[in-house]
Amino acid sequence: MSLSKTSSKPTVAEEAKSIVWAIVIALLIRSFLFQPFVIPSGSMKPNLQIGDFLFVSKYSYGFTKHALPFSMPLIPGRILQFDKPKIGDVVVFRGPFDPDTDYIKRVVGLPGDVIQMRDGILYINDVTCPVEPDEDFVDDLWIERQRGLADKRIVEIDRQRHIPRYVETLPNGVKHFILKKEKFGQGMLDNTQAYVVPKNHYFMMGDNRDESGDSRVLRQIGYVPEAHIIGRARIIWFSTTAQWWQIWKWPISIRFKRLFKTID
Numbered sequence: 026m027s028l029s030k031t032s033s034k035p036t037v038a039e040e041a042k043s044i045v046w047a048i049v050i051a052l053l054i055r056s057f058l059f060q061p062f063v064i065p066s067g068s069m070k071p072n073l074q075i076g077d078f079l080f081v082s083k084y085s086y087g088f089t090k091h092a093l094p095f096s097m098p099l100i101p102g103r104i105l106q107f108d109k110p111k112i113g114d115v116v117v118f119r120g121p122f123d124p125d126t127d128y129i130k131r132v133v134g135l136p137g138d139v140i141q142m143r144d145g146i147l148y149i150n151d152v153t154c155p156v157e158p159d160e161d162f163v164d165d166l167w168i169e170r171q172r173g174l175a176d177k178r179i180v181e182i183d184r185q186r187h188i189p190r191y192v193e194t195l196p197n198g199v200k201h202f203i204l205k206k207e208k209f210g211q212g213m214l215d216n217t218q219a220y221v222v223p224k225n226h227y228f229m230m231g232d233n234r235d236e237s238g239d240s241r242v243l244r245q246i247g248y249v250p251e252a253h254i255i256g257r258a259r260i261i262w263f264s265t266t267a268q269w270w271q272i273w274k275w276p277i278s279i280r281f282k283r284l285f286k287t288i289d
Contacts, residue, residue, distance in 0.1 A: 060256065062117055062127065063269050068231035068238070069115070069129060071162040071190060071202050077283065078263040079129075081117045083256040086110060110135070110227055110254065112149070113199030115288050118229070119253040120246060128246065129258060130239050131201070134220070134228025142217040142241065145209035145234070152196045161187040162204055201289055206235040214241045225251045261286045 064077040073079070086108050110116055114132045119125075134140040139150050147154040164186050193203045209215065212235045220240070222228045226248035231237025238245045264283035267274035 060117075061262075062129065062258070064129065067164075067236055068233050069131070070164070070188075070204055070233040070236075072232050072288070073115070073129065073258075073261075074264070074280075074283070076265045076267065076269065076280070077261045078269075079258050079288070080260050080262055081256040082259045086254060086257065109251075110257070112197050113195050113201065115258040116227075116229070117255045117258060118249050119255065121249060121253060122245070122247075124253065127255065128229070130229035130231050130237070130246075132227050133195070133230045134222045134240070136222055136224050136226060138222045138228065139219050140222065140228045140240075141219040142215055145205060145207075145212055145215040147193065147230070149196050154193055154195055156191040156193045156203065156205075159190045159192050159202065162190040162202075163187055199289075202232060204233045204235070217241055220248075223248055227251065227254070258288045260288060 060081045060083060062079045062081050064073050064075055064079070067075055110132045112132055112135065115129065116132055117127055117129045120128055133147060133149060139148075141148045146156065188204050188206050191203050191205060192200055194200050205212070207215070214234070220228060220243075228240045229246065229249050230239045230241065240246050240248060261283050262285060264280040265275050265278045266280065267278040271278075
């Protein structure tokens with residue numbers, strides 16, 4: 026005697042319910058655990074490059090109003106606090122002067138710290154952050170656009186340039202790469218005032234020192250309020266030399282060596 030198996034297809038209502046639950050779970054993960062972020066500029070080269078896709082950990086420090094969906098206008102600042110940013114952390118935050126824009130920089134100053142650049146060298150509380158030469162960084166995304174005179178087309182020419190790379194050591198022992206295109210002391214922000222970081226604020230700088238608008242420019246970013254911090258950048262889960270929206274180019278433009286690379 027054989028038993029016949031009966032199979033029932035899910036109803037439209039059951040499929041809709043599954044889709045709704047999947048969306049809810051995805052929103053919860055994005056809102057409270059990990060938020061995707063794509064690098065749009067070169068201010069954090071060589072450590073983060075244009076076309077890197079990151080996961081930002083929202084629970085590293087706790088939750089601020091800007092870490093929650095729509096920046097939760099009724100919430101004054103911070104809801105929960107698990108930890109505080111440390112010197113050397115790479116964080117994503119909302120701009121103090123343009124809170125609709127996300128930025129990513131490295132924390133180099135905590136509340137009460139005194140930050141200053143002298144001849145291109147970073148000083149934290151009058152302690153030198155020494156730099157040591159490393160191999161040049163080869164920038165493979167330098168694209169020069171030229172307009173043809175005859176056919177009026179824009180021609181993209183891929184070129185490579187070598188930029189001096191150094192290892193910077195912060196006072197707490199954290200080591201990371203920086204780029205210095207200009208000679209030390211000749212960059213626009215190589216010599217600055219002494220910045221005193223206010224209470225509940227942080228001082229942020231890009232690793233690409235001569236091509237980063239950061240806390241050194243007080244009217245552009247300046248001191249970053251704690252309530253504007255979204256989370257800590259943790260891992261590069263995807264990377265491509267194509268524009269993020271050029272999905273058809275991804276198969277031939279993936280940077281395989283950068284996939285699932287942790288962010289230091």
